[in-house]
Amino acid sequence: MRMSAEERRESVVRAAMVEFARGGYRGTSTEAIARRVGVSQPYLFRLFPNKQAIFEAACEHCIEETWRVFDKASEGLSGTEAREAMGEAYLNLVEDREQVMMQMQMYVSVFAAESLGEMEVGESARAAWLRLFERIRERVGGDQKEATQFMAFGMLINTLVALGYPTDHQIWSGLEHGDDEAEGS
Amino acid sequence: MRMSAEERRESVVRAAMVEFARGGYRGTSTEAIARRVGVSQPYLFRLFPNKQAIFEAACEHCIEETWRVFDKASEGLSGTEAREAMGEAYLNLVEDREQVMMQMQMYVSVFAAESLGEMEVGESARAAWLRLFERIRERVGGDQKEATQFMAFGMLINTLVALGYPTDHQIWSGLEHGDDEAEGS
């Protein structure tokens, strides 16, 4: 039951990801997070300065986790092979709808925060996303267009998952990985 | 000042789109919507049964507006020409960040609603999105893969806009419409 503050912080982040994925920033109570962790609600504010900080940690964790999945799936591969391996890995990852939803909650929260004058949230979200993009681009061989297309299909998958289309719905049928292009460099 | 209930409902939907785009469902108060419309907060509940109904009307309006833009841009065109016209039109549309954000708020709200057992929200969102997809597919000539790719790039654009990357940021450079594929039918 008892844990070090650092361990506890990690379980808070994991629990927060699940709750924020469901309800978004405003729709999630610190009470709900605390309940999932198994600690009292006020204790969260010993581990983090405020709710916003918990959300930011969850965002960071979410993006890092995504990269870890890509990295592991494409270890040692490059070019088309790497892309296909990462694509497949992503389809497995998003079986867990919460992972996708946390990503999307992160995206929408940037505009909300910026509307209220808090520009730092967006700054760090852009940085995290750019880092993911660059890592993927590097892994697929450095081509900007290929990386962009990879991300584009990823974002479409996110949308389909968010909307809750079952994976055997016809809307998914255009995503079968195939002979899409014939360009060099 | 005084309007028919129907006219008023329309201005509520427009105002709601702006506010919900910023704050999401939970982060937007009916007070804020009412203030933007210029009526008292309780009056909203004469025009709509509850907050959820306002949100759903805003979602519906958002998707319909998107299609109207595509339709107008590609009127009389087909195939690649239609696709390019719609692509360009979308880049103009999303200059207005609110339009994009409302779309994304709609996507994330489905999972939130379904987590609370309200499956109808998702049902109608999926239907609206599918309708948009089918109309686009028809317009570009009926090819599922091409329509899928078009939507994929659209979803990437949404993400970039949500995150607030300025359009001259290097991350956008992979989106220049170009010679992407050489497939027939």
Place this chain on the structure above:
DNA sequence: CACGAAAGTTATTGATCAATCACAACCTTT
């Protein structure tokens, strides 16, 4: 063992918010 630090709790507060109710102003039609 005792004592100090670290982990954790209970109680509370001030704010915010969706929704209801009772009431007022306004227009139209006869």
Place this chain on the structure above:
DNA sequence: AAAGGTTGTGATTGATCAATAACTTTCGTG
């Protein structure tokens, strides 16, 4: 002009929630 429907407001309420403060329990260590 007065009746009656429609548009609209002010006051209020019960619930929810982030955050603070004051207190307790548990563990490692000299």
